[in-house]
Amino acid sequence: MNSVTNIQNPLKDERNLLRRLYVSRIGLVLESILVGLASGLVVALFRLALVKADGIRFTWYTFLRNQIHQGRWQPLVLQIGLYSLLGLILGWMSIWRPMARGSGIPQLKGYFEGRFQFRWFSELLVKIVSGILGIGAGLSLGREGPSVQIGSYVGMGLLSRSSRPEVEKKFLITAGASAGLAAAFNAPLAGVLFALEELHRVFSPLLLTCTLAASMTADIMAGLFFGMHPVFSFRALNLLPIKLYPWLMLLGIVSAFGADLFKRALYRVQDLYKASKLPRIIWPILPLIASIPLGLYYFDVTGGGHPLIESLTESPRAIVILGTLFIIKLMFTALSYGVGTAGGIFLPLLVCGALLGTLVGQVLSAFGFIDQSYVLNFLILGMAAFFTAVVKAPVTGAVLILEMCGNFNHFGGLMLVCLVAYVSSDMLVSEPVYEVLLRRIAATTEPVPEKTGQNL
Template sequence: MRNSRNRVFNMLKRIQNLKYKLVLDSLIVGVLVGLTIVAHRLILNNISPIFLNLYKKANESYIFIGLVFLLMIALGYLVGKCVKKEPMISGSGIPQVEGILTRRLSINWFTTLLYKFVGGLICLCAGLSVGREGPSVQMGACIGDGVSKKLKNLDNEEKYLITSGASAGLSAAFNAPISGVMFALEETHKNFSPLVLLSAMIASLGADFVSKQFFGVTPSLYFEKVNNLPLKYYWSLIILGLVIGVSGVIFNRGILKTQEIFKKSKLSTELKCIIPFIITGIVGILCPILLGGGHDLIMDLKNQNFSLSILLSFIVIKFLFTFICFGSGVPGGIFFPLLVLGALVGNLTGDLFVTYLGIENTYIVNFIILAMAAHFAAIVKAPITAIILISEMTGSLDHLLALAIVVVVSQLTSDILNSSPIYESLLERILLKSPYKYDVNESKKLLLEMAVHMNSDIDGRKIKDISWPKNCLVVSILRGNKEIIPRGDTEIISGDYLTIMMDESMYSKVMDEIELISTIN
């Protein structure tokens, strides 16, 4: 009992000076993540052209067709072995990170990092319709976990560094540090904690600095001067938001349905992974512009005038191609594919506006940009990240009002159509079958941090009058820069930041209950 009290006392004492320790730890994580993602991108940039050249030769000569498919089968088998060896690398990796942060999943950070690096690199180099951003987030989280374990940090410190690593991974992948921070807060950590914000910002900026040393400061999707959409055309934003919202629903349901089909099949993991590689070989020979995440395709959209029939064909093929690749379970994300699909649908919608509704042709590029953010918001349900991400990636802040309108309409449309956030849906499926459930320690204490929202159940109430979950204790209240030691008659007000202690075995349950009573009714 005395040892337990000492552990609790040391835990509470340590969090008082945690801010200063996090600065150095987060910087270390950011630099390491930046170097890892840079290595990943450099290898990808050097090997991808080899595959593109091979597909081109296969299109010109039958001799190379057999070579292409033999190579695809071999690579699919190798990736299947990686997934079989470490199932936690399957798919994007972002749902796994969320599961780790909520104490519902556990990983071996080193093997997950190693196999994700290798398996994801093979998929990206071959041209599967997956993105590098989800894997970058997971690899960053693994590095944060590894650094925390090496430094023998407390559990709450480990959560900060995992979140910081995830933030740094997205920052280095997209050259978008603010988006990395916002994504970590809005999607992975789901909490605007001052300490999380501090650590994520430092790690994200550190990773971005490292990345820019190798790839320069040009935005990932740099669009030259784009004219602002005149206010007289803002009615079109409502229509665009509705169309993109429906597209987002189709994307989410298609991803989940394809996963079900692969799950119900009796195929081995290796055969499941070979299928998307064979499909990639076909796409690479017949329509190489649709290969990969789609960065080059987005840049082509702003420079070329594709016909309506070609755009529609691209949309259908890219949707199916992405469904098959991601549904099979290969290691790869959906970030860039969903942005590309948004851009394609936005381009098609813009062409229809120009052809039938009299909007000037010069504004089609605006619809491409706006649709990418809207598609992200409709699928991921992270609207703030969507707006900041596209602003950073395109290098322009001139479209914030239009972005906000389209993002809100598209997300509301997907909500009305009962489409759940894709990463939460994927996490629920992982938890049903994963052997990597978190192994709790019944005697271990953890700290949970939660912000109090205005008009929530506990706003304006005294601690003693609140029905708290069983076996939890409010140990600290941060109100602005003032820390309050809570007592029974201490009143909680909106904006307070609570630190709550509980048994590790109750963490997930208590977290859900606390979130319910501290957020808006």
């Protein structure tokens, strides 16, 4: 009798273990859907606020140009005063909650590596408010990095009273991060791949399932506000002939050099701010004041730059103008990012990639190597190549551009140009941007201790 009982008990224990494991995994996926819905809603509202801010800024600069043309300088003086005050507010926010600075992706990587802790509620508020104020005022920063960190904060908030193991909590926080990127760009698959390729650099079936569930629900939530169409509305693309693929290798190489310049500018400007001995609280005033003449004469380089990418498809730009816009956008992005206010580099670097790709395409067209109708292909492929060389995440770069453009006809060209850009970047010994930024943050910023019950 005892032998029968001894046999049954292990079997019963095994069944209970399998049942708990099954329930745990199903529960984790369901919670990922909840995280995706909440993250998608918050990021969609953040994105909507930025769209409204862009419209207000465009209307204001139209009015300001008219006033200056009529010899009335009072509105310009008023804007300088308001931007100085805004810079002090943004500077104070970056000091009060340093983990909410910049894009937030390096901080999130550091969190997963156990280097940092977050105060999710107050940092979430700072990220949203400072992101809307800074990007909306015209700083050359993107919404994607803040959206990734906002999604992770939302996940932390939903898990603040959860009793799940730490590993499962990190899965759900990662799901929130991927949902943030999906909602920011209408790119659910890129959100999943970014979590696997950049945030963790490991593959796990359970992690894949959680991020996929969160990204898809966040994309649907964002679709309620912005529709389910791709972010960029490009005209129909001509299929690039295979005989032109060698020129894609040239584009990949040029993009690697451009991306290396982009990263060096980011690091150099950060060093210049620190060496200036100016109080950090006034740092944001410098790019805000610089944005005023740019807003008056080169409006498209201010803000994230989404309208600039789409304007490149409307009419051909002269080669000199493309080169000028590339340098201005690159330098203004470095100047804006270096101050540490909330804002990412995804969208600005995509703008730089689009400008560089268009520039290469226009040069090739001018010399008769390609037809003018293929310049749009080079614009799109330039974005993917530049992203790959800066972030060193080729699969994410290729899929992100595919989803943002909504055209899969150039998949082969995308993979080729991303591969060449990645290899060329390696040959230049150009490290992934977020790895370098993480080291810089870890070396200069005290980790924020997390105290039980005091995470505000």
